[in-house]
Amino acid sequence: MESLKNMKLSQLKPGQTGIIKEFTDLEMSIKLMEMGCLPGESICVERFAPLGDPMAITVSGYQLSLRKLEASTIILHK
């Protein structure tokens, strides 16, 4: 899945999985890491809200919802 290289979490489609590489926003990253989104952790996109934003993801065994803007600060690697 070459196409997922260095993608943002917000670009994934429902059902797709990625592994967190890094964050582009320090302040946001603190909150995200506290919620279990750590580099190396795998994330699966579950669904988007009916109006396309926010999105629901599964990370370290539970579901988290976040806005696309927030998700775009998470960089994934394959």
Add this chain to the structure above:
Amino acid sequence: MSGDLKVALVGNPNTGKSTLFNVLTGLNQKIGNFPGVTVDKKTGTCKLPDGRSALIVDLPGTYSLYPKSKDESIVFEILADKSNPVHPDIIVIVSDASNLKRNLLLYTQVADLKIPVLIALNMMDLTKKAGTHIDIDSLSLKLGVQIVPVSARQGENIDKLKEAISFTSVVPLQHDTIEVKELAPGLISKIQEELHLDKPYTALQFAHQHENLRFLSKQESDRVEEIEQEFSFHSQKAQAAETIARYHFINGLLSDTVKYKAGVEAETFSNKIDRVLTHKIWGFFIFFAVLFLIFQSIFAWSEYPMSLIEALFVWLTELVHKLLPAGVFTALLTDGILAGLSGVLVFIPQIAILFAFISILEDTGYMSRVTFMMDKIMRKVGLNGKSVVPMIGGLACAVPAIMSTRNIGNWKDRMITIMVTPLVSCSARLPIYTVLISLVVPDKKVAGLINMQGIALMAMYVLSITMAIFVAWVMKYLLKAREKGYFIMELPVYRLPRWDNVLLTMYEKVKTFVFEAGKIIIAISIVLWVLATYGPPGKHAEIEKKYRSAAYVNKYNTEELNLHRSSEMLETSYAGVIGKVIEPVIKPLGYDWKIGIALITSFAAREVFVGTMATIYSVSNDDAHISSVGEKMHQARNPETGLPVFTLASSFSLMVFYAFAMQCMSTLAVVYRETKSWKWPLIQFVYMTALAYIASLIVYNLLK
């Protein structure tokens, strides 16, 4: 309330912390406010097996000691301030066993504060169902703390938890988690030394949070700031490094104590429900069906108990009149105090019903999905996904609706919701709309089916909701945010509601309203009674004399006499005087001084408008027979011009005025209680009155 031992419950949101608190304390609980924030401070007592009694404090749920909101900042403030009245001797960390990794982050932070701690491991049933095995003994040994698996919902192992609390040593025995001093070498020791702190982690937290810790003196806070400069401390980088170090520690800890079931995960039950409940079409359909059910229930189910409460007070008033001699004291008791009390208690059914629903929505996990679905639309106008429920609740009554805004975590979103909810047309406006519409809108059908009066009524509702959304949008730019508008939110798994919790919530909310907002409502009722009863000296006695004179007694029967008398009394009362004083101000809106009196008396509650109209217009017709309010208003004429008072223009102007004006003391009282300051109810009163005035002026001049 006091105890031999103070125990604080600390944990992530959705871990069953509040359920555990309810199980431990039962009805021995007290709800207050933490000073300075509108977050419920729940304390309760619990008997321990060794005979001691423990004071249990339920602290706000948080994912970390680094607060993301004002509510969350309470947690560290209490844990770090030894002089705080609820500073705990023991901390119970309530953890969700099915989500142990994330829950342990908060544990490691709290453990490093070196207050005696133990872990209550909740939701073991979910963990077992998922096939996860946790070696509790080994984990307990590694951390150096007692771990008690409990099921707060089923009340399992609560005795063991109480036992563990009583066995907990007064000295902290937990092992160190991470090397705290390495996170900020030099800085931590220096702060410890200067502020005489024995715990390195407390010193580090001070470095991060000193600006917001209210128990630190200005000098102490400034000194911490200087030390930070000296060591060029970067708060965010240090926090990120700390979180990574803590998760590293937790991963090591869990690697040989927790075994997850191998194999591909089947789609979870919650996911299946979510596919329907957050579906593109069905999701909204179901949500609006739920809202409709809530709205209908508040209206329909509360009608009977509300009429019972009102009937009870009518009976009580009559009883007092029978038992006590007529006079000022009796009048004060019946028309001031009893009327005020009735005005408070009549809200109980609506509050109880709305909170039963809200508690079910929160408990099942559906409220998070509502937020998830509505976030995009609501954010555009400065509101929150969770604002939908208070705004729909506002269609029935703004009082319970404003109380329900506590569920909105973000301060700015919550304030905007509180400020605009009273604009949504509540059920008390309905009698005003119907009386005025039936006066001026013909009862005719357009195109054979659509009733003109129905359209007019609907237009009032549409107008009120549109205005609420517009004001919210304006306030989005006016109000400064206190916290960053994150949306990062856990979607908890769906669970069945806990009925005892539903009942407890209803009880708590009713109690809070009656005791806190009730005081203010009764006080204002008495003031309004004085205004409507007393007038400048002399006038009232004259009227009494006039109506006792033979000419009057012979002309009218007793009922008519009483009506005429009370009408003249009201006219010469202080309320009447004020009505006349404000006449020049309200004349441009198409109102006379009689409507001015109604504007003043209906500040108690909007529905009082109709009653006041009935009293005040009882003398305006010459044949003096007792007619319905509608007829009286229809016949009302302007004495100067002889034209009807209630024209299309003045009636719509009046309806628009009532739609937008803050004509409800109960709402103001509840806004005061929810914001803990008179500033917000005052702003609300001023902006709504100004809005109502301008809108009515425009409507009157357009229709004139």
